[in-house]
Amino acid sequence: MNDMKDFLKSIPHKFSREDSALLERALAFARDAHTGQKRKSGEDYATHPLEAAIILGKIFPDTTTIVATLLHDIPEDTKVTLEEVEKKFGKEIASLVDGVTKLGHVRLRNSKDEFYVENLRKMFIATSEDVRVMLIKLADRLHNMRTIKFVPADKQVRIATETLEIYAPIAGRLGIGAWKDELEDLAFRVAHPKDYEKVEKTLEEELKSHDRNIKEMQKQLGQILRMEGIKFQDVSGRVKRVYSLFHKLEKYDGDITKIYDLIAFRIITKSTADCYATLGILHKHFQPVPGRVKDFIGTPKPNGYQSLHTSVFDKFGKVFEIQIRTDLMDEEAERGIAAHWFYAEQGKADNLHRQSSWIKELRAWQDEAVNAEEYLESLKLDFFRNRIFVLTPKGDVKDLPMGATVIDFAFSVHSDLGYYMMGAKINGKIARIKDELKKGDVVEIHKSKKPVTISRDWLSSARTSHARSQIRKYLAEHDRGIISRVRELKLQDLKLPRFFRKQ
Numbered sequence: 001m002n003d004m005k006d007f008l009k010s011i012p013h014k015f016s017r018e019d020s021a022l023l024e025r026a027l028a029f030a031r032d033a034h035t036g037q038k039r040k041s042g043e044d045y046a047t048h049p050l051e052a053a054i055i056l057g058k059i060f061p062d063t064t065t066i067v068a069t070l071l072h073d074i075p076e077d078t079k080v081t082l083e084e085v086e087k088k089f090g091k092e093i094a095s096l097v098d099g100v101t102k103l104g105h106v107r108l109r110n111s112k113d114e115f116y117v118e119n120l121r122k123m124f125i126a127t128s129e130d131v132r133v134m135l136i137k138l139a140d141r142l143h144n145m146r147t148i149k150f151v152p153a154d155k156q157v158r159i160a161t162e163t164l165e166i167y168a169p170i171a172g173r174l175g176i177g178a179w180k181d182e183l184e185d186l187a188f189r190v191a192h193p194k195d196y197e198k199v200e201k202t203l204e205e206e207l208k209s210h211d212r213n214i215k216e217m218q219k220q221l222g223q224i225l226r227m228e229g230i231k232f233q234d235v236s237g238r239v240k241r242v243y244s245l246f247h248k249l250e251k252y253d254g255d256i257t258k259i260y261d262l263i264a265f266r267i268i269t270k271s272t273a274d275c276y277a278t279l280g281i282l283h284k285h286f287q288p289v290p291g292r293v294k295d296f297i298g299t300p301k302p303n304g305y306q307s308l309h310t311s312v313f314d315k316f317g318k319v320f321e322i323q324i325r326t327d328l329m330d331e332e333a334e335r336g337i338a339a340h341w342f343y344a345e346q347g348k349a350d351n352l353h354r355q356s357s358w359i360k361e362l363r364a365w366q367d368e369a370v371n372a373e374e375y376l377e378s379l380k381l382d383f384f385r386n387r388i389f390v391l392t393p394k395g396d397v398k399d400l401p402m403g404a405t406v407i408d409f410a411f412s413v414h415s416d417l418g419y420y421m422m423g424a425k426i427n428g429k430i431a432r433i434k435d436e437l438k439k440g441d442v443v444e445i446h447k448s449k450k451p452v453t454i455s456r457d458w459l460s461s462a463r464t465s466h467a468r469s470q471i472r473k474y475l476a477e478h479d480r481g482i483i484s485r486v487r488e489l490k491l492q493d494l495k496l497p498r499f500f501r502k503q
């Protein structure tokens, strides 16, 4: 099999000989572990981690992270344990794989509640403290979305909705435009097939009438720039994506003529100064649409996106958007945080620094926050720093304070679960109910048929006010219960005739 060769070819990065050997070893290990397993498509299972690794490697060609991507499904889906992965590939790779496994337990339930969805997104960010875990998970999801047609129909909708609500927004927040765009369109088609079809049709109709103008315009742009002596690398055109067009159409009551960025040309210049020069020249040659100039170089978007945008009329009165940016800005728009990281961290194996710089990146965004919404966002993140997120076996997220125990968890699921709890497992291992939880733990409560006897020392092991008040309530009732039982017993002791006692 030449998979590794194909792999190395498809990634525009030169790996050292040691790195290539390590990658090869990881692929062989994954193949071995997944032997006999098939994807729903009928392919060998190992094609999945390999494809995910290619997706990842294209934007983040870091060997450690790629190896972890190749191994990401092993502890969950095979007999090979995380310990064995650690023995063979070391602590760092094992901890990335572990992070991905834990994130995999988080599922979007059927709730449409916005707060819930927001919480889930935060949970994702908090759990994958190490941004590399998030990158792996996103690459994993992108490959699963590309092959979603093989999955049973009802499951498709759940996965697609989750992708639309959770994964795509996170890719966007991290500035990884290439992944966000593809995730959105793949998921939108599955989650809302009727809307997708409708928008696609509208788009096709509109483009028919545009076709000649588009080619004309592209040629013209190149000519003008050459004539004016601007050095540029590329002029390309793109059609607005279905998902983002859908949102715009909703805003404008379905009137496609009100959408000014249906077709956008992208001019890649050699320097920032050339970006502004190009903008001036374009406005000299084409009538600009008022109020459509956006300077994202002067004021980048919160996710780091930089570019100049303007919309202009061509000589037939059609409107086009033009985006102007340098090649570096263009690359960052596609790769986002992965690009920043790769440049900043190349050659450094400083893991701790990596972890904290992920948090720092998030914090930096907050510091740059320009509006109230962004500020609010930053407060929320602070709030989440002192929280841990743990999971039910079904993947529901429970948000608890640091130091929370199994007792807190049980009461947070349902007060009855607390009253009936006779034991628990954390991550599949028997645990004590006073044990403290760590973020990402999967907690399973064993329920007894009858209410259990709760002792007073449960109180000191509970951290949340909710659990404590439930326990107090129980203790109070329990005390009352004892008093009434004592009375009852005394009556029984008197051995009164039946009809007497009945009263």
Ligand code: MN
Pocket (backbone or CB within 6 Å): 048, 072, 073, 140
């Ligand atoms: Mn996977």
